[in-house]
Amino acid sequence: MQLESFVARSLGRWRSMRSGHSLAFQQFEDVRSSVLIESIEPQDPLVLNLLKDCTIRDAKPVHPFRMEWNAESDWEPDDPSAITAGSCILVPIPTDNRNGILLRSVGYAEAEQAASNYTFLEDDTFILSTQYGQSIAEERIWFVSENVRCRSSVLRTSAGSGILQTSFASEIRRLDSFS
Amino acid sequence: MQLESFVARSLGRWRSMRSGHSLAFQQFEDVRSSVLIESIEPQDPLVLNLLKDCTIRDAKPVHPFRMEWNAESDWEPDDPSAITAGSCILVPIPTDNRNGILLRSVGYAEAEQAASNYTFLEDDTFILSTQYGQSIAEERIWFVSENVRCRSSVLRTSAGSGILQTSFASEIRRLDSFS
Numbered sequence: 110m111q112l113e114s115f116v117a118r119s120l121g122r123w124r125s126m127r128s129g130h131s132l133a134f135q136q137f138e139d140v141r142s143s144v145l146i147e148s149i150e151p152q153d154p155l156v157l158n159l160l161k162d163c164t165i166r167d168a169k170p171v172h173p174f175r176m177e178w179n180a181e182s183d184w185e186p187d188d189p190s191a192i193t194a195g196s197c198i199l200v201p202i203p204t205d206n207r208n209g210i211l212l213r214s215v216g217y218a219e220a221e222q223a224a225s226n227y228t229f230l231e232d233d234t235f236i237l238s239t240q241y242g243q244s245i246a247e248e249r250i251w252f253v254s255e256n257v258r259c260r261s262s263v264l265r266t267s268a269g270s271g272i273l274q275t276s277f278a279s280e281i282r283r284l285d286s287f288s
Numbered sequence: 289m290q291l292e293s294f295v296a297r298s299l300g301r302w303r304s305m306r307s308g309h310s311l312a313f314q315q316f317e318d319v320r321s322s323v324l325i326e327s328i329e330p331q332d333p334l335v336l337n338l339l340k341d342c343t344i345r346d347a348k349p350v351h352p353f354r355m356e357w358n359a360e361s362d363w364e365p366d367d368p369s370a371i372t373a374g375s376c377i378l379v380p381i382p383t384d385n386r387n388g389i390l391l392r393s394v395g396y397a398e399a400e401q402a403a404s405n406y407t408f409l410e411d412d413t414f415i416l417s418t419q420y421g422q423s424i425a426e427e428r429i430w431f432v433s434e435n436v437r438c439r440s441s442v443l444r445t446s447a448g449s450g451i452l453q454t455s456f457a458s459e460i461r462r463l464d465s466f467s
Binding site: 124126128130132135137139141230231232234236247253254255257259261263265270272275277279281 | 303305307309311314316318320409410411413415426432433434436438440442444449451454456458460
């Protein structure tokens with residue numbers, strides 16, 4: 110199953126360079142961060158809690174995982190509070206070999222629980238689509254080598270087709286054991 | 289043919305925000321630029337000149353076009369010479385509905401003539417792959433709405449799988465007539 114392979118390749122520590130483009134204001138935001146992706150048990154209380162709220166019948170989670178990030182924004186380089194950190198539980202529920210639902214304890218565009226639809230393109234690009242209260246996010250993740258993956262996002266208003274912002278991250282696997 | 293539709297949607301003036309990520313040095317480069325994409329005649333001397341050097345038998349160019357850009361880098365904001373401009377002739381030669389060759393008068397990664405292979409994914413993402421003397425570039429272009437397109441690139445060493453840099457551009461169609 111493509112999902113299993115995708116999660117397996119994603120596990121580990123990553124050094125991320127991420128650029129956000131605010132289209133209306135033509136502003137850039139560049140952020141370096143450290144990302145940790147690790148497997149968690151399907152029986153973990155955090156997973157069971159997410160599933161409890163899920164309305165999908167006979168939901169069969171596969172390879173739940175946890176993401177943790179520590180980011181430093183360039184917007185206020187002298188402000189220690191600009192260092193942001195967070196974590197999130199992600200629970201994939203495949204519906205077939207290429208498609209499924211991804212439950213998240215914290216959304217990407219808005220800080221609420223979210224259920225995304227995912228699909229894999231023929232070249233293994235992973236596409237996630239999430240409807241939030243005020244916006245729709247589309248994320249794409251693709252591996253360009255074993256140790257480098259790219260991630261883009263587009264955030265649009267849920268009312269219309271207005272594009273609010275885009276982002277792109279280059280993620281390099283950290284092979285040192287100290288990070 | 290997907291290529292014809294892709295070129296037709298790309299014509300016009302675009303305002304581009306582009307972020308380059310240098311992976312080895314963990315450096316960002318943010319550039320705003322103006323991009324003009326316009327059709328040119330298949331009989332244009334610049335097109336015929338590119339075809340002359342092309343080794344493809346019975347090459348049938350479709351929808352040749354010209355790109356022109358004016359970029360301003362953030363690396364040396366006080367240096368007027370950091371404003372870079374250029375133009376390029378592009379000549380698509382489809383081999384079937386989804387694949388083909390794209391000849392370019394100026395390469396993306398290196399300033400030499402180049403022939404790229406292109407393919408369209410099932411969601412219409414346009415993927416270009418170009419072998420240069422010292423590097424291999426993969427570019428992806430996809431429309432997120434009629435007036436916004438995204439463009440990513442990954443540059444790797446031709447010798448191995450080392451990734452040199454990545455980039456991402458958000459391009460918004462300019463609807464004003466003054467630009």
